[in-house]
Amino acid sequence: MATETQQHAIDTMLLEERRYEAAPDFARQANAQPEIYERDWQEFWETEGRERVTWFEPFTELYEWNPPYAKWYLGGKLNVCFNCVDRHVEAGRGGQVAYYWEGEPEGERREIRFADLQRDVVRFANALKGLGVRKGTPVAIYMGMVPELPVAMLACTRLGAPHTVVFGGFSAESLADRMNDMECEVLITQDEGWRAGKTVPLKRNADEAVANASTVKKVVTLRRTGNDVPFDESRDVWWHEAVDGQSADAESCPCEPMDSEDLLYLLYTSGTTAKPKGIIHTTAGYLVGVAATHHYIFDVKPDSVYWCAADVGWVTGHSYIVYGPLCNGTTGVLYEGVPNYPNPERWWEIIERYKVDILYTAPTAIRSHMKWGPEHAQKHDLSSLRLLGSVGEPINPEAWVWYREHIGGDRTPVVDTWWQTETGMILITPLPGITTLKPGSATKPFPGVDAAVYSENGQTVGPGGGGYLVLKRPWPAMLRGIYKDDERYRETYWSKYEDVYFAGDGARVDEDGDFWLLGRVDDVMNVSGHRISTIEIESALVDHKKVAEAAVCGRKDERTGQAIVAYVTLKGGDEGSIDMLEELRNHVGTKIGPIAKPANIVFTPELPKTRSGKIMRRLLRDVAENRALGDTTTLADPTVVEEIKERAATEAPEE
Numbered sequence: 001m002a003t004e005t006q007q008h009a010i011d012t013m014l015l016e017e018r019r020y021e022a023a024p025d026f027a028r029q030a031n032a033q034p035e036i037y038e039r040d041w042q043e044f045w046e047t048e049g050r051e052r053v054t055w056f057e058p059f060t061e062l063y064e065w066n067p068p069y070a071k072w073y074l075g076g077k078l079n080v081c082f083n084c085v086d087r088h089v090e091a092g093r094g095g096q097v098a099y100y101w102e103g104e105p106e107g108e109r110r111e112i113r114f115a116d117l118q119r120d121v122v123r124f125a126n127a128l129k130g131l132g133v134r135k136g137t138p139v140a141i142y143m144g145m146v147p148e149l150p151v152a153m154l155a156c157t158r159l160g161a162p163h164t165v166v167f168g169g170f171s172a173e174s175l176a177d178r179m180n181d182m183e184c185e186v187l188i189t190q191d192e193g194w195r196a197g198k199t200v201p202l203k204r205n206a207d208e209a210v211a212n213a214s215t216v217k218k219v220v221t222l223r224r225t226g227n228d229v230p231f232d233e234s235r236d237v238w239w240h241e242a243v244d245g246q247s248a249d250a251e252s253c254p255c256e257p258m259d260s261e262d263l264l265y266l267l268y269t270s271g272t273t274a275k276p277k278g279i280i281h282t283t284a285g286y287l288v289g290v291a292a293t294h295h296y297i298f299d300v301k302p303d304s305v306y307w308c309a310a311d312v313g314w315v316t317g318h319s320y321i322v323y324g325p326l327c328n329g330t331t332g333v334l335y336e337g338v339p340n341y342p343n344p345e346r347w348w349e350i351i352e353r354y355k356v357d358i359l360y361t362a363p364t365a366i367r368s369h370m371k372w373g374p375e376h377a378q379k380h381d382l383s384s385l386r387l388l389g390s391v392g393e394p395i396n397p398e399a400w401v402w403y404r405e406h407i408g409g410d411r412t413p414v415v416d417t418w419w420q421t422e423t424g425m426i427l428i429t430p431l432p433g434i435t436t437l438k439p440g441s442a443t444k445p446f447p448g449v450d451a452a453v454y455s456e457n458g459q460t461v462g463p464g465g466g467g468y469l470v471l472k473r474p475w476p477a478m479l480r481g482i483y484k485d486d487e488r489y490r491e492t493y494w495s496k497y498e499d500v501y502f503a504g505d506g507a508r509v510d511e512d513g514d515f516w517l518l519g520r521v522d523d524v525m526n527v528s529g530h531r532i533s534t535i536e537i538e539s540a541l542v543d544h545k546k547v548a549e550a551a552v553c554g555r556k557d558e559r560t561g562q563a564i565v566a567y568v569t570l571k572g573g574d575e576g577s578i579d580m581l582e583e584l585r586n587h588v589g590t591k592i593g594p595i596a597k598p599a600n601i602v603f604t605p606e607l608p609k610t611r612s613g614k615i616m617r618r619l620l621r622d623v624a625e626n627r628a629l630g631d632t633t634t635l636a637d638p639t640v641v642e643e644i645k646e647r648a649a650t651e652a653p654e655e
């Protein structure tokens with residue numbers, strides 16, 4: 001056992017045996033046909049590169065790999081905005097809707113056609129030019145989910161100005177850090193945002209940030225709520241005044257021809273140290289990667305209405321709300337607010353109204369809907385849905401099945417897509433119509449992608465064993481490094497194994513070659529010498545009919561090294577009891593084995609989550625070990641963790 005444990009790096013114990021074959025009628029019409037897996041990987045990316053995007057000058061070399069740095073589509077010239085906007089209008093599709101936008105306050109709706117998008121982007125790009133933005137000028141964007149957010153991003157790409165979008169929920173300090181690192185010269189923001197019926201003080205935060213970011217010379221502010229906000233005449237410009245009188249003619253602001261490897265954007269992601277990492281994405285490989293994956297994985301059709309319910313401030317929004325879908329000329333939905341405003345029916349109303357056929361969201365949102373109950377979805381006609389997607393965290397099998405049954409009418413495929421800010425595009429995923437689906441498994445590497453699971457010492461782990469997820473060859477949308485920090489880039493991703501990308505996630509591969517993601521390596525616990533991942537225990541807990549959500553972490557234990565602590569939210573607001581605690585411990589014991597029984601269970605009405613919906617196990621570990629709480633600024637609701645602390649203190653001690 002000991003040697004096996006060493007060899008596998010992580011023990012995996014939870015078995016999920018439900019299978020969903022592809023339906024023949026879906027398979028027949030699917031964008032991806034089985035031969036896709038037989039294609040030579042270089043031929044695949046070469047063809048995608050040539051056909052998926054329009055080039056001003058064709059590329060001459062597919063890729064160059066000087067580990068750990070890759071270049072793709074060398075020698076090519078293209079423009080992202082041209083591919084996402086202008087070429088669709090030129091092809092006569094200007095009348096097609098690019099975004100159906102729903103504001104959070106009820107009844108606020110806009111339809112933005114591709115021709116409208118072109119007009120708005122050209123006018124705003126002309127306005128930015130007037131403010132001194134040129135090819136290479138770094139621009140920061142700090143906005144809510146309004147149509148002007150993609151407009152601002154596209155205007156930057158039109159001019160060849162790299163952007164960094166900072167999620168509107170981040171603080172002034174986070175914004176300043178990012179602007180300083182990128183040396184941004186212009187900031188685009190809005191007066192306020194809407195979130196859960198309340199206003200978010202974006203301009204005030206922006207002002208506070210700019211006070212500590214001396215490179216920023218101009219601030220463009222969109223009027224959204226119309227409430228009074230501070231305004232500095234010498235530095236600030238209103239969006240509506242800046243575009244006033246600007247030409248909307250595409251010729252007045254031609255798309256800048258960019259080199260394939262020119263910087264497209266930086267997106268900052270948190271790491272183990274306080275300083276966020278500026279993940280570098282460049283032009284051609286990124287665009288080809290996101291457009292190709294979007295086409296095959298979401299099976300988008302010319303008449304699709306596709307809704308990725310993430311925030312544009314995260315990589316999911318960059319790749320699968322803005323660049324991938326627009327490059328493919330897809331009609332999308334953009335929703336400004338939270339899923340339960342004014343009530344938990346909001347999403348289902350939106351799907352019914354626009355006849356959405358593809359929905360892409362995160363496990364945390366799915367579990368929230370589970371908690372609110374299926375009756376909200378039942379009140380709406382969701383029969384337009386053809387495909388569901390999940391991203392951001394491992395999805396518990398119970399949540400997967402709930403999603404398919406209650407949202408997908410027990411007919412739609414569910415694609416569980418694994419990727420990262422760093423990977424730029426989806427890398428491990430089912431292809432609908434081909435793949436036999438397994439709840440909880442992201443299944444297979446995307447065509448052209450080479451993934452594996454390695455042991456501690458770099459050996460491939462066989463079926464059933466747990467280890468570390470690695471990527472063995474470069475892919476077009478991969479990060480080109482960490483901005484201004486070569487050493488950290490090498491250290492974080494390329495030092496554990498030679499010339500192989502270390503993703504930092506645990507995984508196992510089963511007998512069919514399907515991947516099961518086990519969460520971040522930091523979330524692995526060591527109980528009596530067994531390295532157990534949190535996701536398997538959480539999934540066993542969520543499998544219990546009374547449990548809505550669960551988060552698990554380890555705490556120090558003299559006897560077993562670490563002991564398992566679970567935080568559980570019950571359905572229907574149930575408070576929990578000692579009996580329930582015992583029932584859940586036994587349930588985990590039956591599903592996985594006695595070793596996985598939590599030593600303690602804390603019942604709580606909410607779990608601490610980041611604003612992108614990830615459970616913050618680091619804070620739960622602080623609570624479990626009775627330590628002062630670490631940084632809580634990235635929490636969506638900081639009060640949650642205080643409440644958990646109180647409950648943990650009054651919880652029954654372990655046996």
Ligand code: PRX
Pocket residue numbers: 269315316390391392393394395416417418419420421422442503504505517518519520612
């Ligand atoms: O741990 C994995 C988890 O999210 C991490 C990447 O987070 P971020 O850069 O914020 O990007 C999120 C959106 C792409 C990964 O290292 N993760 C993401 N998708 C999945 C996942 N874990 C399991 N299954 C997934 N489908």
